[in-house]
Amino acid sequence: xxxxxxxxxxxxxxxxxxxxxxxxxxxxxxxxxxxxxxxxxxxxxxxxxxxxxxxxxxxxxxxxxxxxxxxxxxxxxxxxxxxxxxxxxxxxxxxxxxxxxxxxxxxxxxxxxxxxxxxxxxxxxxxxxxxxxxxxxxxxxxxxxxxxxxxxxxxxxxxxxxxxxxxxxxxxxxxxxxxxxxxxxxxxxxxxxxxxxxxxxxxxxxxxxx
Amino acid sequence: xxxxxxxxxxxxxxxxxxxxxxxxxxxxxxxxxxxxxxxxxxxxxxxxxxxxxxxxxxxxxxxxxxxxxxxxxxxxxxxxxxxxxxxxxxxxxxxxxxxxxxxxxxxxxxxxxxxxxxxxxxxxxxxxxxxxxxxxxxxxxxxxxxxxxxxxxxxxxxxxxxxxxxxxxxxxxxxxxxxxxxxxxxxxxxxxxxxxxxx
Numbered sequence: 001x002x003x004x005x006x007x008x009x010x011x012x013x014x015x016x017x018x019x020x021x022x023x024x025x026x027x028x029x030x031x032x033x034x035x036x037x038x039x040x041x042x043x044x045x046x047x048x049x050x051x052x053x054x055x056x057x058x059x060x061x062x063x064x065x066x067x068x069x070x071x072x073x074x075x076x077x078x079x080x081x082x083x084x085x086x087x088x089x090x091x092x093x094x095x096x097x098x099x100x101x102x103x104x105x106x107x108x109x110x111x112x113x114x115x116x117x118x119x120x121x122x123x124x125x126x127x128x129x130x131x132x133x134x135x136x137x138x139x140x141x142x143x144x145x146x147x148x149x150x151x152x153x154x155x156x157x158x159x160x161x162x163x164x165x166x167x168x169x170x171x172x173x174x175x176x177x178x179x180x181x182x183x184x185x186x187x188x189x190x191x192x193x194x195x196x197x198x199x200x201x202x203x204x205x206x207x208x209x210x
Numbered sequence: 211x212x213x214x215x216x217x218x219x220x221x222x223x224x225x226x227x228x229x230x231x232x233x234x235x236x237x238x239x240x241x242x243x244x245x246x247x248x249x250x251x252x253x254x255x256x257x258x259x260x261x262x263x264x265x266x267x268x269x270x271x272x273x274x275x276x277x278x279x280x281x282x283x284x285x286x287x288x289x290x291x292x293x294x295x296x297x298x299x300x301x302x303x304x305x306x307x308x309x310x311x312x313x314x315x316x317x318x319x320x321x322x323x324x325x326x327x328x329x330x331x332x333x334x335x336x337x338x339x340x341x342x343x344x345x346x347x348x349x350x351x352x353x354x355x356x357x358x359x360x361x362x363x364x365x366x367x368x369x370x371x372x373x374x375x376x377x378x379x380x381x382x383x384x385x386x387x388x389x390x391x392x393x394x395x396x397x398x399x400x401x402x403x404x405x406x407x408x409x
Contacts, residue, residue, distance in 0.1 A: 021381060023323045024240060029233035069293055072322075076286040083281065099332045102285045106325040108237060182231045183392040190378075190385030198377035 001115035003128040010153035023109040035159040037141035038056030045134025050078040052130030055118040151179030222350035229358040230392040235326030249363035253356025255317040264348025267331035327398040
């Protein structure tokens with residue numbers, strides 16, 4: 001498979017959030033604002049690319065039986081790098097994402113790609129795959145956080161780290177705080193998945209009525 | 211002392227329920243909740259590992275990482291401790307109680323990547339809990355997880371026979387249901403437990 005195909009695979013066809021349903025915890029937890037979503041998405045992308053690259057490089061050295069712990073250590077190393085970098089450069093974002101930064105370690109997308117892809121493929125393909133999956137994850141987070149931030153706060157793209165107050169889309173009396181609380185996360189993701197299923201339904205069956 | 215432990219225990223179950231308000235442990239919550247029976251099995255395994263892991267990671271943090279000035283290795287150290295612990299628990303249970311192993315066996319390996327475990331470990335350190343408080347918090351997190359997953363499994367068992375639009379079958383409707391469950395738990399927010407236990 002070509003590099004472009006490996007990269008594009010993660011964007012839509014096998015989007016980690018909407019198609020493979022992996023990494024649900026950070027998806028629900030950080031999609032409260034677009035800025036958080038992009039921050040988490042890029043952090044995960046960095047870890048994915050890094051861990052896929054290293055796993056691919058050492059794939060012939062690692063003994064079969066202890067491969068999972070080895071992958072986890074590689075992933076945890078990259079997560080530590082991201083954690084320290086974010087604490088230094090974007091302290092407010094680091095504060096809001098909180099424990100979800102160390103928890104990138106147990107994000108199933110990353111381990112799943114290491115196991116299913118990087119452990120079998122060449123370096124460049126693995127990097128392309130990690131990058132595609134990471135961007136796919138970021139896109140999914142942006143879609144969800146756009147809906148939640150708009151309905152929950154009425155403002156989108158608010159970015160405290162860059163002193164940007166955001167773009168106001170809804171008047172204050174129309175916003176509902178519940179969308180940025182926990183229930184909003186579940187409901188937004190559920191409805192988005194339902195909508196995607198509906199849009200990609202087989203046309204021959206005609207309509208979505210059951 | 212006891213009052214504080216009670217507050218930690220009940221707030222981790224009701225107010226800051228790990229699954230429904232903190233979004234930790236969503237993968238098993240959605241993945242292993244088709245039947246009440248398996249949900250109970252998973253819940254028990256999680257309580258067990260969470261309690262042990264909370265105590266172990268506290269010890270690792272305060273007796274190894276902090277004295278040696280290796281705080282930045284927290285993530286790496288914790289995930290290794292948890293992975294090793296899960297493996298150990300699996301082997302011990304297999305040897306000591308084959309019956310329990312048959313009941314929990316399949317769920318145990320899954321727990322390593324359950325973010326509730328690592329999440330609780332990291333939270334214990336961030337909140338500055340003592341060893342006892344950490345252990346209680348871990349146990350309560352497990353109980354909260356079990357309660358949420360069993361409730362959810364009960365709903366999903368009925369959902370399986372409900373007329374749901376085709377596009378929403380399976381995951382989408384399960385997520386919307388979890389959202390409604392989470393709204394119910396929102397009712398506990400702002401509940402002053404400290405007052406209840408005379409603090």
